[in-house]
Amino acid sequence: MKKLIPVTGAALALLTLGVALAQGNAFLTIGSGSTTGVYFPVATGMAKMVNDAGTGVRANARSTGGSVFNMNALATGELDMAIVQNDIAFYSYKGSGIQAFEGKANNKVRTLAVLYPEVLHVIARKDAKISSIADLKGKRVVIGDLGSGTEQTARQVLEAYGLKFEDLGQALRVSPAQGISLMQDKRADALFYTVGVGASAISQIAQTVDVSLVPVAGNQASALIKKYPFYVRYNIPAKSYKGVGATVPGVAVQATLVASSSVSDDTVYKAMKAIFANTASVKAIHPALNTSFSNASAVKGVPAPLHPGAVKFWKEQGLNVK
Structure with missing residues (x-):
């Protein structure tokens, strides 16, 4: 045989x-x-x-x-x-x-x-009291997998708000799946993810954790787009995710x-x-x-x-x- x-x-x-x-x-x-x-x-x-x-x-x-x-x-x-x-x-x-x-x-x-547009999602645990990108200073933040576009986007957006990775409490370079676990286990306060609206990773976090989407707007968004012209303004529609009741201004690449x-x-x-x-x-x-x-x-x-x-x-x- x-x-x-x-x-x-x-x-x-x-x-x-x-x-x-x-x-x-x-x-x-x-x-x-x-x-x-x-x-x-x-x-x-x-x-x-x-x-x-x-x-x-x-x-x-x-x-x-x-x-x-x-x-x-x-x-x-x-x-x-x-x-x-x-x-x-x-x-x-x-x-x-x-x-x-x-x-x-x-x-x-x-x-x-x-x-299609790839929208920057900055999703934060509500108990971390983060309402602005500036509030990420000193926080534990998932900035994307090493070698991902998200990592680069996170660097540039933080720069627009006068921050660097070194200003974060922890810059967590992990995959989206690992980022979900860290958010659920309260080992991360916020997560960057450049992805199409409706991504399963964001939906999964929103279904299991009380979260909010952090806006990228105003003068900071204008400065970001001026320096990096691949960005465009993009509003994440209300009700795209559980708990997101209003439109959230942001930016996107393609x-x-x-x-x-x-x-x-x-x-x-x-x-x-x-x-x-x-x-x-x-x-x-x-x-x-x-x-x-x-x-x-x-x-x-x-x-x-x-x-x-x-x-x-x-x-x-x-x-x-x-």
Whole structure:
């Protein structure tokens, strides 16, 4: 009797890649973010659309540490595509703006589509008595996973209020899932998370802890947008989460699908057609896309040049791009 050897997740991914290559298929690994955020379900939905199209392109979504990790992984070839904050993609392309990319410009970054607003959520336990970003001084604050776009956003927003990470009681660099636990266990007073409205991580905290959303507004928001023009004002609607009874003013960046120029024009074109040919199907992937995505918005505010495969696709959709 032959002994069956268990197949691990990594081995299964390699096996899938091997089968795809043996069949002459192109294979795409799409980087996302935490499984509790919006990137992962969006990337998973897109990968399924690519696979279902039957064009000879296969794809899988991979959970990662977030935008900064994704851009570095694109540079090394570990990822083929990724969903990232548009500001982080720009900094990577230029090789400046944040320490992780200084002097390491990645001129292979190419934009495929701008997807939806990524809103900065600053959620605080009500018993921590935090009503302003300035009140975070001396508090225990989850600032995002190491290498995430959230960590960079937290740094810039605190700066607008005259604060640094060193001014916090504790700067907790953990995943969103760990951040939820810290908030629930009263080991964290507040949490930064740059994510689409309706993210499960924020909903989970709001369902289990008495919390409030901290606004980013006024002169501080104006200064932030002036210095970092990728930010836009964005109001988080009332009742987006349990206990949030009024609209909360804030800021947002844009979630963007990017790829490496190493991915062939034909592969990108086929993937684009599989994902974006039907706008209704794109909107059905996740509520964050449903309320904001359109073909016109997909090519506005791009952080790096469009991939030639994307240019071909968007031109077929009647857009004036190059």
